[in-house]
Amino acid sequence: MEGSSMEEEEDCPELIPIIEQEIKDSVGGKIQSTEASKIPVTIITGYLGAGKTTLLNYILTEQHNKRIAVILNEFGEGSALEKSLAVSQGGELYEEWLELRNGCLCCSVKDNGLKAIENLMQKKGKFDYILLETTGLADPGAVASMFWVDAELGSDIYLDGIVSVVDAKYGLQHLTEEKPDGLINEAARQIALGDLIILNKTDLVSQEALKKLRMAVRSINGLVRILETQRSRVDLSDVLDLHAFDGVSGKSLQQKLQLEEAPQPHLDKSIMTSTFEVLGSATEEDLNVFVQNLLWEKNVKDKRGNSMEVIRLKGLVSIEDKPHQVIVQGVHELYELEETTIKWKEDGERMNRMVLIGRNLDKDILKDVFITTVTRRKENG
Numbered sequence: 001m002e003g004s005s006m007e008e009e010e011d012c013p014e015l016i017p018i019i020e021q022e023i024k025d026s027v028g029g030k031i032q033s034t035e036a037s038k039i040p041v042t043i044i045t046g047y048l049g050a051g052k053t054t055l056l057n058y059i060l061t062e063q064h065n066k067r068i069a070v071i072l073n074e075f076g077e078g079s080a081l082e083k084s085l086a087v088s089q090g091g092e093l094y095e096e097w098l099e100l101r102n103g104c105l106c107c108s109v110k111d112n113g114l115k116a117i118e119n120l121m122q123k124k125g126k127f128d129y130i131l132l133e134t135t136g137l138a139d140p141g142a143v144a145s146m147f148w149v150d151a152e153l154g155s156d157i158y159l160d161g162i163v164s165v166v167d168a169k170y171g172l173q174h175l176t177e178e179k180p181d182g183l184i185n186e187a188a189r190q191i192a193l194g195d196l197i198i199l200n201k202t203d204l205v206s207q208e209a210l211k212k213l214r215m216a217v218r219s220i221n222g223l224v225r226i227l228e229t230q231r232s233r234v235d236l237s238d239v240l241d242l243h244a245f246d247g248v249s250g251k252s253l254q255q256k257l258q259l260e261e262a263p264q265p266h267l268d269k270s271i272m273t274s275t276f277e278v279l280g281s282a283t284e285e286d287l288n289v290f291v292q293n294l295l296w297e298k299n300v301k302d303k304r305g306n307s308m309e310v311i312r313l314k315g316l317v318s319i320e321d322k323p324h325q326v327i328v329q330g331v332h333e334l335y336e337l338e339e340t341t342i343k344w345k346e347d348g349e350r351m352n353r354m355v356l357i358g359r360n361l362d363k364d365i366l367k368d369v370f371i372t373t374v375t376r377r378k379e380n381g
Contacts, residue, residue, distance in 0.1 A: 162196075
């Protein structure tokens with residue numbers, strides 16, 4: 001059994017030339033700067049004690065025939081690697097890269113990891129993946145957005161996805177914690193932003209408790225994939241090559257959006273997932289107006305007059321005069337549009353599909369605003 005999973009993992013990097021070929025075919029010629037030549041970065045987030053460091057230590061010590069650079073942002077007590085790494089000396093940031101026996105590189109930092117990644121890129125060629133751990137209370141969205149903002153960094157790496165580790169025993173307790181002044185609960189935010197949720201320490205809870213936690217996670221992030229683990233042991237092929245933030249994810253997003261509507265939130269003011277579909281094509285300008293009103297102006301309100309607060313936005317949209325589907329991605333105030341390799345059928349209907357995760361979301365109002373915004377120009381014409 002172990003042998004077969006090892007073979008599957010070794011096969012995983014073969015995905016890269018396939019993606020490259022798809023992009024080459026779609027533009028009908030020479031490849032420009034594509035994800036295929038860049039290093040994918042996966043952000044590992046999770047509440048304090050959920051098992052992030054255990055997961056990364058497992059990856060750093062297990063024999064998996066993958067070359068992974070891991071940036072540890074914090075150390076728990078008694079970490080096996082703690083003695084090998086000096087986190088700071090005399091108050092100065094200090095980092096040390098270790099070549100580990102299984103071919104991985106490891107370093108520890110006390111900043112947001114950006115500097116560490118820049119230093120790491122000087123060792124390019126020694127690794128194929130980067131895993132970046134955030135501190136327990138960090139907003140993974142802020143860390144994710146630095147890859148969009150830093151153009152120089154973006155030429156070497158791309159954001160592959162956000163993995164949120166959840167403690168099966170205390171996860172529900174963390175999610176129901178009330179925060180002052182209407183602030184969003186950190187544990188709920190981490191789940192909202194996750195592209196993969198790892199429910200860890202499942203051996204410590206009953207099946208009933210696990211079911212409740214699973215439902216709570218689903219009520220926040222309705223389309224996310226959930227893995228259940230003990231002692232943070234995962235198949236690496238489940239964690240790597242997520243392609244959650246690029247055009248390659250268009251096909252899987254299309255499949256996800258055809259799933260049933262997410263369950264309604266069980267907590268008042270809680271974060272929820274809202275999805276809607278609208279036929280037709282928009283101009284790029286009108287689509288930008290719709291997204292900016294939501295993320296920047298925050299002037300789209302629910303029936304009670306509360307501003308809709310979007311944490312994560314994802315969608316497949318039809319832009320006029322573009323033959324390919326366009327993926328729209330947003331985290332907090334940042335967003336981008338990217339043409340995918342998936343072509344619309346020439347005679348078929350074009351269906352815009354949007355997924356929004358946040359607070360005070362009203363599906364009907366969102367759909368109406370989208371229709372009004374994207375059809376406004378036609379009416380004026």
